[in-house]
Amino acid sequence: MVLLEIKNLKMDFGKNADALRAVDGVSFNIGAGETVCLVGESGCGKTVTALSIARLVPAPPANYVGGEILLNGRDVLKMSGSELRSIRGGVVSYVFQDPGASLNPVFRIGNQIKESLKLHKPEKATNEEVIRLLKLVGIPAPESRIKNYPFEMSGGMQQRVMIAMALASEPKLLVADEPTTALDVTIQAQILELLSELKQRLGMAILLITHNLGIVGDMADRVAVMYAGQIVELSPAKELLRRPLHPYTKALMASVPKLHGTADRLSAIPGNVPRIGNFPPGCRFAPRCPIAKPECSDKLPDLVEVEAGRFVRCPFWKSP
């Protein structure tokens, strides 16, 4: 059963002559209980796409100029204010990158979780439920932790609190925007472990945004790779890691140093990530692409299904 369907989403920042396209025709689905990773570098539009699912991007300057976001069949872009408030937390919850900045420093964490409960499940807005949630996310001695302020907790603990807040309303979809980037590696492992367990236990779908391909390997069922506002490759995770098809994906994987790696020199991708408003004509990766041909800059390639369940935006994907 398909939970989320994003169809040809187009979003600009600004209007008319000043408009800068941030999301350019993005389409993908998430099924119930599925984990999809959205991979890309800064400025590719992954965060904005994810925030759009609950229309969290402030609407000026954001301007949706095309496409649909169907959450359980209803288009989020056409929802009214009250409908949006009910899906936010109710159907889709968010966990953001820096837990220190996402938690209000002047309120105790018990109250912040209760606030989340009051909005969607008011009959459960009790300390007992808060304690249950804290146990669920693996915080030891939750009874005493309820009274803590965010600054009294470590980064890993804070992120667990964020996850507890997100889960309070039993969402069907959890959107996690780089949830472990700000955390130490050993804590990152803990949080990813927790997300896997929760996924299994609660049957929740997860949209995980990251720039770390290793996390993709550990967590994802399917992967969408974004570049300059578009999806350039969409594929089951294991297939993509085993055999990437798009030149960008291949170059990205080749440029990341690996443990036990033998490369003497990393094969870096030349140039810089194009900034919004400065996308090159035709294929946006062409200026940096090792196999670019002259015609690549003429026409923007379509996202085409080239193998079962595998989509690529490159006519020359077969080249080694």
Add this chain to the structure above:
Amino acid sequence: METATPNPTAEAEAPLSPWQLFWRRLKQRRIAMVGGVILVVLYLVALFAGFVAPYSYDRQDRDRFFHPPTWPRLSSFQLVVPRYEQLSGDFNYHAVPDDTRPVRFFVRGDPYKLFGLVPATIHLFGTGDEHYPVYLLGTDQFGRDEFSRLLYGSQISLSIGIIGILLSFTLGMIVGGVSGYFSGWTDTVIMRLCELIMSIPALYLIISLRATFPPSMSSAQVYAMIIIILSFIGWASMARVIRGMTLSLREQQFVLAARALGQTHLKVIVRHILPNTFSYVIVAATLSVPYYILGEVVLSFLGVGIQEPNASWGNMLTAAQNTEYLRNYPWLLAPGAAIFITVLAFNFLGDGLRDAADTKA
């Protein structure tokens, strides 16, 4: 070796310095530009006060005490000014009909020194005939032209504001920068001193400072004294804020980099830390100037400001305190209006500067 050639189209625009970006953002704020234009006009007029004012600030017209404003009228395409006559002994003046003289521009009048240096006699406007005076804002109890005195007074009041904040803010920035950068005992001592200064009520401070100066001084000395007194009060709060900003700027990596290169402490403070406080300083300065102008007014009210016959907005207002004057000769309040407009203009400009500085990259 690979070079990273950046996207050529991205760098097509001419580069803009942080100042240029700031200026561009400021221009978009209409009200700030209005304030700015008003101030530019005020300061230009103050600079050329001798030229714009038809009369000298101490020229007494013994026939025309408390004369109401004489505004030029349009009569057969000419600006003319009528002659007034005192009908009874109590300063009631009436215009004599059909007895007028045209107002001319660039007339000869009382001698003055432009910029205090260049002797000249040409004034912007006038009639050239002393029986047909142009008193745009009337005269005071000594028969002196209020408009001219207003302009000469603007030189004092406006310049006190600018020089005062320049002095106090420079001192405040240096002291605050040093205090925040070195921390420890230096910081503690300096900050306690600032708090001491700030906790003394300004009025008493002003009076006690005035008492440290000899009671009779030349007007130039009084002018300098006023600036010193006002600056002394003002620098402490600026120092506190700059010290706070320095504490956080000190940890920025570009400051660490400068230290790692071996830059001397003084240069680190002056080249790296203080320039990054400018956006705050400019706004604070603009919003503080009105207090200096008002401070001069307070000093005059206390009788320790600029002395007669020199004009300042403060002593002009002080002389107009009498209720009888206010009722019968309201034009004597012109300096109050001038102060109001000036303070408003500074506030408009300051708000605009703050908005422009706020979203700095």
Add this chain to the structure above:
Amino acid sequence: MSLLEVKNLKVYFPVKHGMFSRTREFVKAVDDVSFAIEPGETLGLVGESGCGKTTLGRAIVRLVEPTAGSVLLDGEDVAQMSGSVLRARRRKFQMIFQDPYGSLNPRMTVEQIVGEALDIHKLTDSKAARQKRIIELLKAVGLDAIYAQRYPHEFSGGQRQRIGIARALAVEPELIICDEPVSALDVSVQAQIINLLRDLQQERGIAYLFIAHDLAVVEHISRRVMVMYLGKVVETADAKTIIREPQHPYTQALISAIPEVDPESKRQRIILPGDVPSPIHPPGGCPFHPRCPIAEERCRTEVPAFREVARKHFAACHLAGTKIASPRNPARSDAV
């Protein structure tokens, strides 16, 4: 003679309670660390937050004052120097910072930023020579000469890091402390900067102390690697060796925590319970024992010595060499 020899370096920060009370507690950010770097060599330094790696880097460059110990650069103790002597010596060691957005003064042009380095040490004697040198440096890091008049906000993160590297190179240092130079950059740009650093090392024989939390990056660029935990060095060895045969349980857990790109890997993840501890109240005995899956009674009471456990391979663990192959520890129990 080693280029850099750090001996028993300690950096303690006092924790003050109130304005007038005497200091009772210390944050032992760096607690008795010793190591050496040879000319032209790269020593990698890994650890998580609170381990003291950044403080160590800054103490070597005297941006933070060492509390005790010595930092011998070409035989001279830099930790004891001050004033103009120290300032002159600063030419020998420089630092590259982590945050590309905070490491350049936003009000200075590129030319002023790089030129300041030349001016402080009077390395050029005419305006023309200075200009020429700045352009040379920009070229050396892969930036075009026309960028000299631009301001930092017009550049991308990777380019700003290059400017920072040019600034460090200007004084012709023998040692550069790289404090997480690529952590804040996009993945596709990280490789460019890593390659640039390697090339510069090969051309100019500069030694690096490469501080990072990403073991894969550190392994790639370093000849030897040091692992720090709570202010102490827990393991040091050749880069390849430490990855293949880690002796200390923390190193093993660190390696196993790294998400792997290889989908076929059936590697068992070692999940450490609890949080990275705070350096104000370090545990007694071995600092790692509260989170260690194989901790014994001895570990709680005795601080393990930093000893050679294999050739040129040092570790501070009573049970060095024991492989932790335990199944995943749930992250719930016995958190610190």
